[in-house]
Amino acid sequence: MKVTYLAHSGFLVEMKNACFLFDYYTGAIPELPKEKPLVVFVSHSHRDHYNREIYQLLSQYPGTQYVLAKDIPVKRLIAEQEAKGINLGEHIKSLRKDTKTMLPLWNHTLLTVTTLKSTDAGVAFLLEYENRILYHAGDLNLWYWEGESRQTHENMERTYRMELEKLREYSIDLAFVPLDPRLEGHAFDGMRLFLEYTDTKCTVPMHMWGDYGVVESFIERFPEYESKLIQITYEGQEFTVE
Numbered sequence: 588m589k590v591t592y593l594a595h596s597g598f599l600v601e602m603k604n605a606c607f608l609f610d611y612y613t614g615a616i617p618e619l620p621k622e623k624p625l626v627v628f629v630s631h632s633h634r635d636h637y638n639r640e641i642y643q644l645l646s647q648y649p650g651t652q653y654v655l656a657k658d659i660p661v662k663r664l665i666a667e668q669e670a671k672g673i674n675l676g677e678h679i680k681s682l683r684k685d686t687k688t689m690l691p692l693w694n695h696t697l698l699t700v701t702t703l704k705s706t707d708a709g710v711a712f713l714l715e716y717e718n719r720i721l722y723h724a725g726d727l728n729l730w731y732w733e734g735e736s737r738q739t740h741e742n743m744e745r746t747y748r749m750e751l752e753k754l755r756e757y758s759i760d761l762a763f764v765p766l767d768p769r770l771e772g773h774a775f776d777g778m779r780l781f782l783e784y785t786d787t788k789c790t791v792p793m794h795m796w797g798d799y800g801v802v803e804s805f806i807e808r809f810p811e812y813e814s815k816l817i818q819i820t821y822e823g824q825e826f827t828v829e
C-alpha cells in the first residue's frame with residue numbers, strides 16, 4: 588500500500604486495486620491511476636476534514652464514490668452540485684455510526700465499510716478490502732481538554748474505550764489516529780490507548796496541526812511503539828506499507 592500524507596488528517600492510500608482518499612481539506616492530491624476505482628471518505632463535516640473540492644474529482648475520475656458521514660447534508664449537496672452540472676446522487680453513500688456497508692466498486696471488487704461513533708462529530712471508518720484492514724479515526728479520540736469537569740473527562744474516556752473495544756476483533760494493517768498537541772499533558776492518551784487496545788501493524792499519527800514534533804515526543808515517552816509508528820514530517824510525504 589502506498590500512502591501519501593496530504594495535510595492534517597488527509598491521506599491518500601493506493602492499494603493494488605483501488606485508491607482511498609480520507610478527510611481531504613487541503614494539500615495536493617497526486618495524479619491517480621485511472622484504472623483503479625477511487626473512494627473518497629469524509630468522517631465529518633468540520634472544516635479541517637472536509638472540502639467540497641472533492642466533488643470535482645468526479646469529472647477527472649468518473650466512477651468515484653463518496654462515503655460521507657451522516658452529518659453532511661446530502662440532499663442540499665446534490666442539488667448544489669447539480670447546478671454545476673455534476674450528477675452526484677448515485678455516487679454518494681451517507682453512513683451513520685455503527686453500520687456495516689458493502690460497497691461494490693466498478694472493477695468488481697468489494698469494499699466493506701464499518702463505522703464507529705466519533706467522540707467528536709461524525710464517524711470513524713474501518714475498511715476491509717482484499718485481505719487488508721484499514722482504519723481512519725476521523726476525530727474519534729480521547730479529547731481531554733484542560734478546564735473541563737472530571738465528569739466530562741470520565742465520560743469521554745469511557746466512550747472512547749467503548750469504541751476501541753469494537754476494534755479488538757480486527758487485525759488492522761494500517762491505521763490513522765489523532766495525536767493532537769493542543770491537548771498538552773493529555774496529547775498522548777488517545778494514541779496510547781489505541782495502541783494498547785488494538786492489534787495494529789502500522790499506525791500513522793494525524794491531526795497534528797503541523798506540529799510534527801509531537802510524534803517524536805510520543806516515541807520518547809513510549810519507545811515500545813516506535814516500530815509501529817510512522818513519523819510524518821511534511822505535507823506530501825509518501826511511504827509504503829506492506
Ligand SMILES: [Zn+2]
Nearest residue numbers: 633635636726
Ligand atoms: Zn478535527
